[in-house]
Amino acid sequence: MSEALPVSIRAAEAGPSASRYAVYYAPAAARPLWRFGSRVIGYDAETGEDLESPPLRHFDAESWRAVTADPRRYGFHGTLKAPFRLAPGHDEAGLRASCARFAASRPRFACAGVAVSSIGRFLALRTVQPCAGIDRLAAGAVSAFDAFRAPLNEAEMEKRLRAPLTERQRDYLARWGYPYVMDEFRFHMTLTGAMDEATRSRAEDELRALFAESEADGPLIVAEIALYRQEAKPGARFRLIERFPLGA
Known part of the structure; x- marks a missing residue:
């Protein structure tokens, strides 16, 4: 049986006002995949600019932004190390240096590609075939950057525990601050929020057609990792602050 979550998982010293960081996979800004994902969510996390909604038959601009x-709050990405606040004794400069070392020690690789898929009530891009390279990269990032992670505060923990988690996922939440890691990890790049079944079906048809026209359906090139930051202010979005090449 899973033990109760440890007492150490409580409000972090840094408090809920601290900035958050995340280590993500982000396609190169010049690649069609970055342009597709950023336009779909209406936000370019590298430039910080809002983008016009794509032309859709069943959604006007206002309803699509809703x-x-x-996903617009987080920026287009695939999660490697989920968002966290810095633990006491750590700073952004140290995190950046650790990202550079981690990236330099990992090889570049490619996955077969991605496609628009449903994950529960939302839509995302998922790899069309299992990709051991992205699984290894994510597992390594979860472990390598955990020393920088402050414990979850009460609000963050309560939010996570609202989801129906398995015993293993609860164990991972206690150990790593996120339940979907290691063998529970499924790489995806989120495109929408939760929708009812009819709305999701219409959106899936629309996005599959857009993706087919986007020239983004080639191999998924993984040549770098990216560090994102969310400033500690109401309504702040995550912003890509630095890219780190793999195998440099």
Whole structure:
């Protein structure tokens, strides 16, 4: 049986006002995949600019911005190390240096590609075939950057525990601050928030057609990792602050 979550998982010293960081996979800004994902969610996390909604048959601009509000807050990405606040004794400069060392020690690789898929009530891009390279990269990032992670505060823990988690996922939440890691990790790049079944079906048809026209359906090139930061202010979005090449 899973033990109760440890007492150490409580409000972090840094407090809920501290900036958050995340280590993500982000396609190169010049690649069609970055342009596709950023336009779909209406936000370019590298430039910080809002983008016009794509032309859609079943959604006007206002309704599509509502559908994509959640992913727009995080920026287009694939999670490697989920968002965290810095633990006491650590700073952004140290995190950047650690990202550079981590990236330099990992090889570049490619996955077969991605496609628009449903994950529960939302839509995302998922790899069309299993990709051991991205699984290894994510597992390494979870472990390598955990020393920088402050414990979850009460609000963050309560939010995570609202989801129906398995015993293993609860164990991972206690150990790593996020339940979907290691063998529970499934690489994806989120495109929408949660929708009812009919809305999701219409959105999936629309996005599959857009993706087919985007020239983004080639191999998934993984040549770098990216550090994102969310400033500690109401409504702040995550912003890509530095890219780190793999195998440099």
